[in-house]
Amino acid sequence: MGSIMNVQQGDWQNVESSTKPVLVDFWAEWCAPCRLLAPTFERLAATYGDEISFAKVNVDELPELAGQYGIRSIPTLLLLREGKVVEELVGARPYHDLARVLDGYVTATEKLQPRLVRLAN
Numbered sequence: 001m002g003s004i005m006n007v008q009q010g011d012w013q014n015v016e017s018s019t020k021p022v023l024v025d026f027w028a029e030w031c032a033p034c035r036l037l038a039p040t041f042e043r044l045a046a047t048y049g050d051e052i053s054f055a056k057v058n059v060d061e062l063p064e065l066a067g068q069y070g071i072r073s074i075p076t077l078l079l080l081r082e083g084k085v086v087e088e089l090v091g092a093r094p095y096h097d098l099a100r101v102l103d104g105y106v107t108a109t110e111k112l113q114p115r116l117v118r119l120a121n
Contacts, residue, residue, distance in 0.1 A: 004045050005055040012065060015055050016083040021105045022053040026069070026076045028060050033092040034075045040095045041077075044102065051106040079105065 007015060007024075015022050025041050027034035045054040059066040059074055069078060069085070079087035079101070087101055 003049065003054070004042065005053070007055050007057045007062065007065075009062065015053075015080065018053050018080070020051065020053045021079055021081045021086070022055055023048075023102065024078045024080060025054075025056045026059050026066055026071045026078070027056060027074055028058060030060075031074050037075045037092040040093070040098065043095060044098055047099070048102050048106065052102055081105065 005011065005015070015024065023041075023044065025034075025037070027037070029035075041054065041056070048054075057065055059071060073090050075090075075092060077087075077089040077093075077098070078085050079089075086105070089098070089101065
C-alpha cells in the first residue's frame with residue numbers, strides 16, 4: 001500500500017527525481033471536484049503504491065509550481081516518469097478510467113498483484 005506525499009515548498013525535487021512514475025494531483029480545498037476525486041486518488045495509491053508514487057499539490061499554496069506546468073483547471077492529474085509529463089488528465093475521473101491509464105505504466109508482472117487487489121474489493 002502506498003502513501004500520498006503532500007508536496008510542500010522544496011519537496012518538488014523528490015517528485016521529479018523519483019525512480020518510479022509519480023501521479024500528481026493538483027487541487028485546492030475550495031474545489032468541489034477535487035474533493036470528489038480525493039477518495040479515488042487514495043484508492044489508486046492503495047492499489048498501485050508499490051509501482052507508482054502519489055503526490056498532491058495544493059495550487060493555493062504552490063501557485064508557481066502549478067504555473068510551471070500550465071495548470072489552468074483543477075483537479076488536474078499529471079503522471080511524471082523520469083521527471084517528464086507523460087499523461088495529463090483534467091477533471092474528476094472514475095477509478096476504472098484512471099486505473100486503465102496507470103496499468104500502462106506498470107510491468108506485466110506488477111499488474112497481476114494490483115488486479116488481484118481490485119478483484120478482492
